[in-house]
Structure formats: structure tokens, C-alpha cells
Amino acid sequence: xxxxLKTKGFKMTPQRELIFRAFFEHGDxxxxxxxxxxxxxxxxxxxxSTVWRNxxxxxxxxxxxxxxxxxxxxxxxxxxxxxxxxLFCTNCKKLIEFNVDQVVGLLAQVSRDHAFAPDSxxxxxxxxxxxxxxxxxxxxNPEQVKS
Amino acid sequence: xxxxLKTKGFKMTPQRELIFRAFFEHGDxxxxxxxxxxxxxxxxxxxxSTVWRNxxxxxxxxxxxxxxxxxxxxxxxxxxxxxxxxLFCTNCKKLIEFNVDQVVGLLAQVSRDHAFAPDSxxxxxxxxxxxxxxxxxxxxNPEQVKS
DNA sequence: CGACCATTGAAAACGATTTTCATTTTCAAT
DNA sequence: ATTGAAAATGAAAATCGTTTTCAATGGTCG
Numbered sequence: 357x358x359x360x361l362k363t364k365g366f367k368m369t370p371q372r373e374l375i376f377r378a379f380f381e382h383g384d385x386x387x388x389x390x391x392x393x394x395x396x397x398x399x400x401x402x403x404x405s406t407v408w409r410n411x412x413x414x415x416x417x418x419x420x421x422x423x424x425x426x427x428x429x430x431x432x433x434x435x436x437x438x439x440x441x442x443l444f445c446t447n448c449k450k451l452i453e454f455n456v457d458q459v460v461g462l463l464a465q466v467s468r469d470h471a472f473a474p475d476s477x478x479x480x481x482x483x484x485x486x487x488x489x490x491x492x493x494x495x496x497n498p499e500q501v502k503s
Numbered sequence: 504x505x506x507x508l509k510t511k512g513f514k515m516t517p518q519r520e521l522i523f524r525a526f527f528e529h530g531d532x533x534x535x536x537x538x539x540x541x542x543x544x545x546x547x548x549x550x551x552s553t554v555w556r557n558x559x560x561x562x563x564x565x566x567x568x569x570x571x572x573x574x575x576x577x578x579x580x581x582x583x584x585x586x587x588x589x590l591f592c593t594n595c596k597k598l599i600e601f602n603v604d605q606v607v608g609l610l611a612q613v614s615r616d617h618a619f620a621p622d623s624x625x626x627x628x629x630x631x632x633x634x635x636x637x638x639x640x641x642x643x644n645p646e647q648v649k650s
Numbered sequence: 651c652g653a654c655c656a657t658t659g660a661a662a663a664c665g666a667t668t669t670t671c672a673t674t675t676t677c678a679a680t
Numbered sequence: 681a682t683t684g685a686a687a688a689t690g691a692a693a694a695t696c697g698t699t700t701t702c703a704a705t706g707g708t709c710g
Contacts, residue, residue, distance in 0.1 A: 365687090367687055402690085403691065404690085405690065445619075454616075470601070475629050476629050477629075478628075481621050481623075483623070486617070514708075518659095519657080552660080553658055575697070577697080
């Protein structure tokens with residue numbers, strides 16, 4: 357990792373090491389706040405902006421991607437070999453990944469059709485997960501509404 | 504429209520009328536700021552929050568949807584009979600729509616597989632449009648980099 | 651008319667993101 | 681080892697889009 361960054365003109369520091377490690381171990385779909393908390397447990401002197409900058413750096417070197425689900429917080433998603441879509445529960449904010457192999461084929465063709473140079477595909481399904489779907493039914497039931 | 508809103512418990516006002524009209528005429532993919540400017544040309548006394556609230560209202564009654572492309576501004580997209588995806592140029596912010604008929608079939612199945620109650624599907628391709636793609640090539644060319 | 655409640659506009663609050671700045675640290679070349 | 685340039689850090693402040701507050705206004709319905 358140290359060498360990988362060096363070739364791109366970045367330096368390694370203890371803070372960076374910690375943040376990178378925390379991200380890749382605990383990583384998927386963390387927000388800055390979440391990773392900040394995680395990192396703070398290991399070193400309570402690390403600043404928020406350092407975590408933020410390093411998350412951005414991880415994106416810049418292509419190891420993560422920002423995910424924007426419309427709830428006001430940016431999450432950071434590891435870039436893996438397997439592209440995937442997200443099922444996002446707008447109620448409990450749960451995030452479930454799903455395979456998009458078939459979809460990317462279609463999207464690649466769309467890109468070609470528009471002479472568009474794609475950087476990333478985003479495929480999301482927003483709605484209610486099984487659990488929240490059940491709960492919401494209850495809430496809709498007049499008997500359950502708090503008064 | 505007046506009646507449609509009334510059935511949902513909302514009132515019609517001159518401001519609302521103007522904002523709705525502006526949105527549906529000039530509507531697609533506007534941000535609050537853009538619609539605010541547009542509306543201000545017609546009535547410079549309308550407040551920003553009124554525009555914002557009415558865009559939210561249009562969403563609430565199901566006539567529009569928020570679109571979040573990760574550049575920090577929420578755009579509002581008319582809900583039409585034809586679902587569509589977005590090609591988003593991260594350089595010039597241009598937005599091109601494309602047909603997603605084939606994709607929605609796949610996503611509906613994914614939802615079923617996860618007992619997920621989908622509210623909306625988001626299909627986006629981020630990258631560079633044909634024009635920006637060409638320009639970026641020039642920038643990458645050392646001859647063109649400003650010094 | 652009169653009561654009620656949604657709506658409005660201005661301003662303030664909010665909250666996540668991003669920048670600033672002084673200081674410290676890394677790293678490559680001595 | 682030493683050093684100098686460039687990068688990184690932490691705290692605080694700035695930014696900026698979004699959202700709320702509040703007093704005043706205005707639409708709807710009995």
C-alpha cells in the first residue's frame with residue numbers, strides 16, 4: 357500500500373495507515389462520521405478532516421466510490437471486481453447489495469449509443485425492506501397510530 | 504390542478520400556481536435555485552422557501568421525484584409514464600435521459616427476490632459526454648496544459 | 651361574516667462538506 | 681544523519697444547499 361501510494365505521489369503516515377486499514381476492514385458503505393468514530397476508537401487524536409481527506413484519497417486512487425442515496429450523507433463503497441447495485445431502505449437506511457451483471461451489459465450499450473465515456477454505473481432500488489414494509493403496514497393501521 | 508390538490512388537503516395560491524406552472528413547463532431536472540430564478544422572472548416577490556416547499560409538495564403528491572447525482576444539488580424530475588435513466592456528465596453536468604424498459608424488468612425481479620417493496624428505481628451512468636470527453640483528451644495532452 | 655388552518659416570506663438554524671492556516675511529518679537527495 | 685521541499689495533519693472556520701421558525705397573510709367552509 358505504501359508503495360502503491362508512493363507511485364502516485366502520496367506519502368504514508370500513521371494516521372493514513374490507520375484510516376485505510378479501518379476502511380478496508382470495516383469498510384463498506386461507511387459515512388465519514390462512521391469511519392471517524394471507528395478510527396477514533398483506535399486513536400482519539402485523529403482529526404475529522406483527516407478522515408475526510410483520506411476517504412477522498414481512497415476514492416481518488418480508485419479504491420472506493422462515493423454513494424449518494426439522497427438522505428444527505430455520502431457513503432463510501434469499496435470498488436470491487438464485482439459491480440453491484442444497491443437496495444436502499446428509505447426507512448431504516450439498510451443497504452443490500454445485488455448483482456448487476458445483466459444490467460451493466462445494457463448500460464454499456466447505452467453509453468456506446470450516446471458516445472458517452474462511462475465512469476461508473478449506479479443502479480439503485482429505493483423503497484422499504486421486508487421488515488420495514490411490515491412495520492409500515494402496522495403504522496398505517498389506525499389501531500397502531502400513537503395519539 | 505386546483506381540484507386535484509384540494510382532494511389532498513392543499514390549497515391553491517397564486518404563488519403555488521406560478522411555481523407549478525413554471526415547473527411543468529420548464530421543468531425537467533431543475534434545482535431549487537434554477538426554478539427560483541425562473542419564477543422570480545415572473546414574480547420577484549416570491550420567496551425561496553416557497554419555491555422549495557412547493558417542489559417538495561409536487562414530489563409529495565407524486566408528480567415529481569428528487570434526483571441526486573452526487574454533485575451536491577438536488578434536482579427535480581417530472582414523473583412520467585415512461586421511466587428513464589440518466590446519463591450524467593460529471594464535467595459539464597449535462598443530463599441525458601435514456602430508456603430503461605429492459606432494466607426495470609430485471610430490477611423488479613431483484614425486488615421480489617428480496618421481498619423488497621420498491622418505490623423507485625435509479626439507473627445512472629456517470630462519466631463524460633461526447634463533447635467533454637473530447638475536451639478532456641486535449642487537457643491530457645501536455646501541449647495544451649496551461650503553464 | 652368569522653374561525654380555522656394552510657401558506658407565505660424573511661431570516662435564522664442546520665448539518666454535511668470543504669477550506670484555511672499554522673505546524674508537523676515524510677521522503678528523497680545530499 | 682542532515683536537510684529542504686512537498687505533503688499531511690488537526691482545529692477551527694467557512695461554505696453552501698437544505699430545512700425550520702415565526703409572525704403575518706389569505707383561502708376555505710360552516
